[in-house]
Amino acid sequence: MRTREHVLVVGGGVAGLALAAALDPRRVHVTLVEERPERAGAGTVLAMWRSGRVALDDLGVGERTRSASLPAERAVLRDAAGRDLHDIAASLWFTPRAELMAALEAALPPSLSRLTQQVTDPRALATQVGADLVVGADGVRSAVRQHAWAGTAPVVTDWIALRGHLPGPPERTATEWWGPGGLFGTTPGPQGAAWFCAVRGGRGATVDPAEALALARGHFADWDPRTREVLAAVGGQADAQRILLAPRLRTSADDRLVLIGDAAHAMSPNLGRGANEALEDALALAAMVHRHGTKGAPRAFSRRRHLRGQVLRTAASVGLRAATTRRAAPARDALLRAAGSLS
Ligand SMILES: Cc1cc2nc3c(=O)[nH]c(=O)nc-3n(C[C@H](O)[C@H](O)[C@H](O)COP(=O)(O)OP(=O)(O)OC[C@H]3O[C@@H](n4cnc5c(N)ncnc54)[C@H](O)[C@@H]3O)c2cc1C
Structure with a gap:
């Protein structure tokens, strides 16, 4: 039995x-x-x-x-131009x-x-x-x-997520940038830092990392210079996948x-x-x-x-x-700044 x-x-x-x-x-x-x-x-x-x-x-x-x-x-939230929206002591x-x-x-x-x-x-x-x-x-x-x-x-969404390692000095802050049609982030990582981003990019079945990186570099070209620096520093190294x-x-x-x-x-x-x-x-x-x-x-x-x-x-x-709205961004940002000033 x-x-x-x-x-x-x-x-x-x-x-x-x-x-x-x-x-x-x-x-x-x-x-x-x-x-x-x-x-x-x-x-x-x-x-x-x-x-x-x-x-x-x-x-x-x-x-x-x-x-x-x-x-x-710390966890910091910024708008696409790099202005702080929220900054808190974090326990992540x-x-x-x-x-x-x-x-x-x-x-x-x-x-x-x-x-x-x-x-x-x-x-x-x-x-x-x-x-x-x-x-x-x-x-x-x-x-x-x-x-x-x-x-x-x-x-199947039209969002593509990219992520990778960013070798360098240890990162102690989790930072996220929110802006129209995209989201970007850096966090502590085993090689110093890690980065991720999400951009819209069709609905095709396969995602080519090189094409996805080119798409991201185009999208974030006029954002906070830090996002551009990260994407330049990673060369061709990125893991890219469609968000399902x-x-x-x-x-x-x-x-x-x-x-x-x-x-x-x-x-x-x-x-x-x-x-x-x-x-x-x-x-x-x-x-x-x-x-x-x-x-x-x-x-x-x-x-x-x-x-x-x-x-x-x-x-x-x-x-x-x-996070990625264009129309409601001013109201969202005002709310986030107000919440930050209360904490
Ligand atoms: C870009 C990105 C960033 C993320 N960041 C975070 C984060 O910071 N924090 C967090 O909590 N989560 C995060 N997530 C989500 C997290 O990765 C997933 O939620 C988690 O991995 C889900 O685990 P799972 O075991 O359910 O599925 P999976 O990790 O997908 O594991 C499923 C497993 O099943 C196997 N499998 C599939 N089909 C079959 C089959 N037919 N037969 C046999 N084996 C099969 C696969 O090979 C795989 O190993 C992130 C996801 C992405 C895409």
């Missing part, structure tokens, strides 16, 4: 690794399937909010990630994505089963490995989501299947919350599996986390519009 339940986790990103680390191996056997394990450390830094840091503590990797993270002592941490993934890897139990393959039919794979529950932790393009709920392809969003979902769970992380609520990255939410999802689902077993966990998880994910996804899109 089987003593442990069996969970199939599709996707070994932040959400999938965190879930595999959080499930008690004495009670649950986990099979983790990842199609491209070599991509695990891609990306630059992730802003870690207090809730994300608490989640890392709960996973037992708080100290390790904290020691690899870079704190920002920027965690190199590679370090976060390495810490989560180190927390995985030795009993974990791993497969390297692209999942196209998650229910068939669950039957094949004998899993009781399928967890779609397979990101914004989620094959699990699209298999379980028809018509849930990702939403998860579609609006009425539910992210059924009796034997549940979505977590970007598969459920991929949002535009301007809030800097996606990985934090992925960690929180993973811990919440693990707690539900321990409490209710694999049968009751999906619905219980959905009751606790689904609405929050959908609200944040919408809030991020509204936030991106507010």
Whole structure:
């Protein structure tokens, strides 16, 4: 007779690794399937909010990630011309994505089963490995989501996100520039600083980094000189991707299947919350599996986390519009300056 339940986790990103680390191996056997394990450390830094840091503590990797993270002592918001809109003492941490993934890897139990393959039919794979529950932790393009709920392809936006490292002296401030049609930022980073920006650029399927950089250099040409300096200093080094969003979902769970992380609520990255939410999802689902077993966990998880994910996804899109508006910029800037003078 089987003593442990069996969970199939599709996707070994932040959400999938965190879930595999959080499930008690004495009670649950986990099979983790990842199609491209070599991509695990891609990306630059992730802003870690207090809730994300608490989640890392709960996973037992708080100290390790904290020691690899870079704190920002101030967060500054500027308009496109470089005028301060808001300047606050901050308690943000920027965690190199590679370090976060390495810490989560180190927390995985030795009993974990791993497969390297692209999942196209998650229910068939669950039957094949004998899993009781399928967890779609397979990101914004989620094959699990699209298999379980028809018509849930990702939403393709006309925004392109670029990011990269900026070697130099250690950056201690997180700075963001907001202006018409674009957003630019610099943060602490493992090579000194990291940078990111978002610009509008068609809806084609592929994004060529060199073309995206040229687009960004054109867009930010008459912004604060600092944005131009950064884009000049990075040469050809940039990671560029189209911003895709998860579609609006009425539910992210059924009796034997549940979505977590970007598969459920991929949002535009301007809030800097996606990985934090992925960690929180993973811990919440693990707690539900321990409490209710694999049968009751999906619905219980959905009751606790689904609405929050959908609200944040919408809030991020509204936030991106507010940051990059032309028409409402004067009112927005006046409000931000007024808020700054009160604090
Ligand atoms: C430019 C940018 C900046 C960001 N900055 C921040 C930030 O500062 N703070 C923050 O919290 N978040 C940030 N995010 C968001 C964050 O990166 C994501 O929310 C987070 O990585 C989601 O984790 P996930 O595990 O749900 O999905 P993913 O990281 O996308 O992982 C999904 C995994 O599933 C695998 N997979 C996909 N399909 C299949 C399949 N069919 N079969 C098998 N495996 C599959 C993929 O290879 C991947 O490894 C940013 C995102 C972007 C784009």
